[in-house]
Amino acid sequence: MKFDILTLFPAxxxxxxxxxxLKRAVERELIEIRLHNIRDHxxxxxxxxxxxxYGGGSGMVMKVEPIAACLAxxxxxxxNARVILTTPQxxxxxxxxxxxxxxxxxxxxxxxxxxxxxxxxxxxxVDKEISLGDFxxxxxxxxxxxxxxxxxxxVPGVLGSGASAESDSFSDxxxxxxxxxxxxxxxxxxxxxxxxxxxxxxxxxxxxxxxxLRTLQKRPDLLQTAHLSGADRKYLQEVSEGEKQ
Numbered sequence: 001m002k003f004d005i006l007t008l009f010p011a012x013x014x015x016x017x018x019x020x021x022l023k024r025a026v027e028r029e030l031i032e033i034r035l036h037n038i039r040d041h042x043x044x045x046x047x048x049x050x051x052x053x054y055g056g057g058s059g060m061v062m063k064v065e066p067i068a069a070c071l072a073x074x075x076x077x078x079x080n081a082r083v084i085l086t087t088p089q090x091x092x093x094x095x096x097x098x099x100x101x102x103x104x105x106x107x108x109x110x111x112x113x114x115x116x117x118x119x120x121x122x123x124x125x126v127d128k129e130i131s132l133g134d135f136x137x138x139x140x141x142x143x144x145x146x147x148x149x150x151x152x153x154x155v156p157g158v159l160g161s162g163a164s165a166e167s168d169s170f171s172d173x174x175x176x177x178x179x180x181x182x183x184x185x186x187x188x189x190x191x192x193x194x195x196x197x198x199x200x201x202x203x204x205x206x207x208x209x210x211x212x213l214r215t216l217q218k219r220p221d222l223l224q225t226a227h228l229s230g231a232d233r234k235y236l237q238e239v240s241e242g243e244k245q
Contacts, residue, residue: 001031001102001105001106001107002032002078002107003032003106003108003151003152004074004078004106004109005033005036005108006070006071006074006108006111007037007038007141008062008113009111009141010035010036012141012142013033016145016149017033017145021153021159022148022149022152025157028157030156030157034074036070039066040070041067042063042065043065043069049063049066053115059114060114061114061118062113062114063118064117064120064121067125068124071110078106078108080105080106081104082101082128083108084108084109084128084129084147085117085122086109086131086147087116087117087140088135088136089129090128090130091130091131092133092134093132093133093147097130098147098150098151098154101151107147109144110126110140111139111140113138114139132146172227173222174211174212175214176214177206177210177211184196208232209235212239216236
């Protein structure tokens with residue numbers, strides 16, 4: 001998987017991309033991450049990449065020419081890459097969207113800044129606009145980091161366990177079940193007996209029901225589109241009826 005990120009602040013990515021899982025994935029050549037400074041492609045000697053908006057108003061707008069020139073350079077060896085713009089106006093990043101992006105071989109991410117980018121960037125170059133949610137950040141760089149991190153998890157070999165990404169929260173539309181490790185008791189709180197039983201069938205049932213219960217309690221909206229079996233629906237009905245009593 002190859003990622004190219006167009007940003008005004010490439011130094012922001014040094015920590016997230018040079019530690020932990022992403023660092024090892026790059027070293028093992030499972031993913032490739034290239035950072036491109038948009039300022040390097042400005043045409044004037046001061047490397048100006050923004051200007052006041054036509055029609056007036058507060059803030060500055062990212063100019064189209066430096067972004068276009070930077071993207072053209074990237075496309076020299078990434079002609080088929082899908083281009084993403086990080087913007088509050090984009091589609092909220094969720095599990096389904098991450099899976100969609102993970103099916104790509106090459107992604108180019110343009111990090112929005114200031115009041116946004118010149119509209120012609122969207123019209124000419126962008127395939128998809130993505131947001132982290134209904135709030136505004138100082139720039140799209142943090143969103144780009146989140147996209148790379150989430151998508152890279154689905155690249156074979158990046159995670160220590162091939163089943164890790166498949167069992168994470170949202171993988172089947174539900175929140176993940178609780179996790180425990182040693183010690184078996186801490187400040188009076190015990191690990192559930194079923195997890196110590198060695199009965200894998202009972203453990204699987206407990207985990208499924210805990211996943212359903214957590215989703216019902218914390219994100220009931222997810223149950224509308226989750227993949228539920230008849231047994232799942234029966235359990236949720238029993239829980240709901242028990243709460244009403």
